[in-house]
Amino acid sequence: MQDHVTPRRVVILGGGFAGLFAARALRRSPVSVTVVDRRAHHLFQPLLYQCASGILSEGQIAQPLRDILRRHHNVRCLLAEATDVDVQARLVHLRLPDGRAMELPYDDLIVGVGMRQSYFGHDEFAAHAPGMKTLNDALDIRRRIYQAFEMAETATSARERQQWLTFALVGGGPTGVELAGQIREIAGHTLEREFRTIDSAEARVLLFEGSDEVLGAFGRPLAERAARTLRGLGVELHLGTRVTDIDAHGLMVRHKDGAVTRYEARTVLWTAGVEAPPVATALARATGATQDRAGRIAVEPDLTLPGHPEIRVTGDVMSLNKLPGLAEVAMQSGAYAGRSVRHAVEGRTKKQKPFKYVDLGSAAYISRGRAVLKTGPLHLSGFLGWLAWLFIHVAFLTGFRSRLGAVLSWSVAFATNARRERAFAMSDADAPAEPAPEQKAPSPSA
């Protein structure tokens, strides 16, 4: 029975778009909300590539959760990783930053833990081909991109120089396309006249995609326009290809006809797949909920888990009607879950309508002044697409300061091609360098 002195305890796992919108929907409810996240910040993932390419700073795309929620007096934030859920005792098991364990009781649990990078069973690729899901990933990619030009400048042979000046992207979705466009712009414009030995504009950008088109989710006309724009920028598209191996010096690629080619590239970036974090599997096991191949948890039409009306799963990690992993889906499902709890607390007896996603469209930035946007019957590309992209991102960036800062940075980048956020240092992992495959010393058994 509900204790009338203690307010109902709502635990939200994840302070991404889903968790944040759930917390906001509960702002005026007489409930006690705890937002648990392993990061201290809310990350605007759609702009990670702009941080990686040096247009935006970390602070412009990541805002402290405590700051965002400071006026939500019934909400507290907890920096911790959820490791398991005891659905009988209604407890979330947490690991604190210093390794201590903690148990957090709940009356309602809203799960919005998102998805993480997947290498489709080839986790060994991660060392050579970072993905882009976190702020650290973006900063690592920034260092790898700009450092590759530095390495090319001091290369001792033409072959080595070319390896450093070749960038390979795996995955032709929005992130792969956006990064490919950015690297060509960096090479052709940002770094112009900065180096003495190399011509940065000679950098090659190779984009590998398993299907026959990039940006397939945008439909064929926009996908074709995006491909034309990328080719115009100098991006080399390798469609219908599968990456079968990656090492420090390049990658092996299988083509549709079965032929396998090796491409030499010292910078390989992975944007190809996602999988659910371990806590999602722990929750599915504890509740008997089913997961799809990537580990997303199947939910009822009201986002609860079968047999567990007190647990709601939202955002990227929920599986419902094949909804895509988009920020807008996460925001709407998070807000819906928050409202459901609010209605229950208010004692509303009318059954809530099932969750219905309102598709506001999607957009991908290709290069300065060029983007594609699909919203209902409206398909935009080129400069108009870019203007629409700009409007949407300004509207959705969290916080006035982030918005203002981003608009200023975009104005500078658009007007002058300059990228102000290029600070990086050598990482300790740089030395000693792994020898190229054919330069390796023979093994004792050879």
Ligand SMILES: Cc1cc2nc3c(=O)[nH]c(=O)nc-3n(C[C@H](O)[C@H](O)[C@H](O)COP(=O)(O)OP(=O)(O)OC[C@H]3O[C@@H](n4cnc5c(N)ncnc54)[C@H](O)[C@@H]3O)c2cc1C
């Ligand atoms: C590079 C990139 C570009 C994208 N571009 C676009 C775009 O252009 N348009 C678009 O609509 N969408 C885009 N997306 C997708 C969009 O960002 C996601 O759909 C959205 O972020 C999902 O929100 P979420 O709240 O479900 O998950 P997330 O935003 O991933 O948030 C999940 C949160 O849960 C936390 N967490 C995870 N595990 C635990 C745990 N065990 N304990 C505690 N906390 C945990 C994480 O730290 C994180 O803060 C992009 C994504 C990426 C990675």
